[in-house]
Amino acid sequence: MSCPTCFCTSVIEESDMDGKSSRTERQWDSCFDVAFAKVAGGDFRARPRDRYRQWLTHKFSTWFDQFGSSGCVGCGRCITWCPVRIDVREELAAIAPPIAPVVQPVAVEPVAASPGTFSIARLASIKAETEDTTTLSLTDVDPAFLGGRPGQFVMIALPAFPAVPISISRFRSNGIDLTIRAVGATSTALVNLHPGARVGLRGPLGTFWPIQEAYGRHAVVVAGGVGLSPLHGLVDALVANHDRFESISLFYGSRTPEERLFRDDLAAWSASKEIDVAVTVDRAGPEWKGRVGVVTTLFDMISWDCTKVTAFVVGPERMMQASVQGLISKGVPADRICVSMERHMECGIGLCGHCQMAGRFVCKDGPVFRLNDLGDMFNREGI
Ligand SMILES: Cc1cc2nc3c(=O)[nH]c(=O)nc-3n(C[C@H](O)[C@H](O)[C@H](O)COP(=O)(O)OP(=O)(O)OC[C@H]3O[C@@H](n4cnc5c(N)ncnc54)[C@H](O)[C@@H]3O)c2cc1C
Numbered sequence: 001m002s003c004p005t006c007f008c009t010s011v012i013e014e015s016d017m018d019g020k021s022s023r024t025e026r027q028w029d030s031c032f033d034v035a036f037a038k039v040a041g042g043d044f045r046a047r048p049r050d051r052y053r054q055w056l057t058h059k060f061s062t063w064f065d066q067f068g069s070s071g072c073v074g075c076g077r078c079i080t081w082c083p084v085r086i087d088v089r090e091e092l093a094a095i096a097p098p099i100a101p102v103v104q105p106v107a108v109e110p111v112a113a114s115p116g117t118f119s120i121a122r123l124a125s126i127k128a129e130t131e132d133t134t135t136l137s138l139t140d141v142d143p144a145f146l147g148g149r150p151g152q153f154v155m156i157a158l159p160a161f162p163a164v165p166i167s168i169s170r171f172r173s174n175g176i177d178l179t180i181r182a183v184g185a186t187s188t189a190l191v192n193l194h195p196g197a198r199v200g201l202r203g204p205l206g207t208f209w210p211i212q213e214a215y216g217r218h219a220v221v222v223a224g225g226v227g228l229s230p231l232h233g234l235v236d237a238l239v240a241n242h243d244r245f246e247s248i249s250l251f252y253g254s255r256t257p258e259e260r261l262f263r264d265d266l267a268a269w270s271a272s273k274e275i276d277v278a279v280t281v282d283r284a285g286p287e288w289k290g291r292v293g294v295v296t297t298l299f300d301m302i303s304w305d306c307t308k309v310t311a312f313v314v315g316p317e318r319m320m321q322a323s324v325q326g327l328i329s330k331g332v333p334a335d336r337i338c339v340s341m342e343r344h345m346e347c348g349i350g351l352c353g354h355c356q357m358a359g360r361f362v363c364k365d366g367p368v369f370r371l372n373d374l375g376d377m378f379n380r381e382g383i
Pocket residue numbers: 038039040041153162163164165166167168178179180181182183184185186187188226229230341342343344345346367
């Protein structure tokens with residue numbers, strides 16, 4: 001909190017009592033704060049040591065990767081003000097040997113280069129997917145969204161609520177679909193909107209699925225729960241270009257049959273010759289005639305040469321780790337596995353610092369990553 005180069009911020013929403021207007025304010029925040037990396041259902045850096053590692057390695061290491069300079073200006077304030085007398089010089093000497101100082105001055109990019117803007121879109125229709133998940137079809141969108149790519153996301157804003165990141169689940173000729181699970185205040189407000197409502201959109205943001213890299217190969221899509229949402233647009237694109245791939249498969253795991261998303265699309269894909277669809281659920285009643293078990297049990301069905309597979313994986317973090325492990329043990333090369341990562345996001349454009357994962361910002365450098373680009377960040381706790 002005393003460091004002059006800290007730039008983490010949070011977005012605060014204040015609404016008037018009449019419910020007609022609200023104010024959005026960006027305030028200083030700290031990556032030491034316990035809620036800084038909180039996402040729906042958990043916290044990526046729950047332990048103090050994870051937050052301390054984040055701060056220390058950012059200032060003294062990954063700042064060089066990002067900005068070409070040190071994040072420390074040598075003012076000594078953190079040493080002066082630390083309530084428990086941590087001296088970063090001692091910490092650094094313990095973990096890294098001294099290195100020669102940088103002699104060349106480096107140009108530092110301004111951190112807040114682009115504020116990003118929100119455009120207004122209209123809700124054309126809604127479709128309940130499951131008890132808690134709804135697809136919003138948006139129209140009158142800024143044309144930039146129509147040029148978006150599967151895997152990208154938007155920041156969606158409603159007056160009086162913080163903007164939240166949501167993947168584009170489908171591209172239509174006149175708009176986009178967002179499939180949203182109600183887990184907290186903002187997502188619940190979004191799924192309760194009525195057609196005609198207006199929302200603010202920033203985007204399309206982030207990296208996208210590298211579909212061309214799977215040309216001539218077996219394209220394997222592995223989805224867990226609502227993870228099928230960021231993969232839906234990818235499946236549409238694979239199916240539309242099916243003759244470019246050796247084969248296309250979708251392995252989908254859901255907790256129960258009732259929690260499966262896009263059931264009409266799953267049925268249509270299953271009926272088509274262009275894609276093989278296999279679905280499993282964790283638990284089900286006697287009326288379910290399909291597979292029961294975690295999604296990795298479906299990998300028994302893989303009969304082709306796995307060195308020729310390109311895989312796309314999204315789901316809860318544990319499911320992604322197990323799936324990636326399963327694919328690698330089958331022989332899929334790590335540089336042919338793509339994952340989409342989730343982190344707490346507030347700006348979506350690399351300003352606020354919330355989504356930082358070691359030297360990467362998930363909002364700008366991701367959310368889609370190749371596994372080998374993530375290195376050990378993929379499996380490490382507290383990053
Ligand atoms: C790249 C990306 C794509 C996503 N795509 C989808 C999608 O397609 N469908 C879907 O249902 N969900 C998606 N999510 C998760 C979704 O953003 C969260 O569920 C949502 O932000 C929860 O907000 P809330 O206020 O309803 O919930 P709460 O848990 O009450 O949120 C509390 C506060 O934490 C913050 N927060 C919680 N989780 C997140 C988060 N992951 N990122 C940013 N802020 C968070 C919110 O700002 C909020 O103020 C995605 C997340 C990311 C990072």
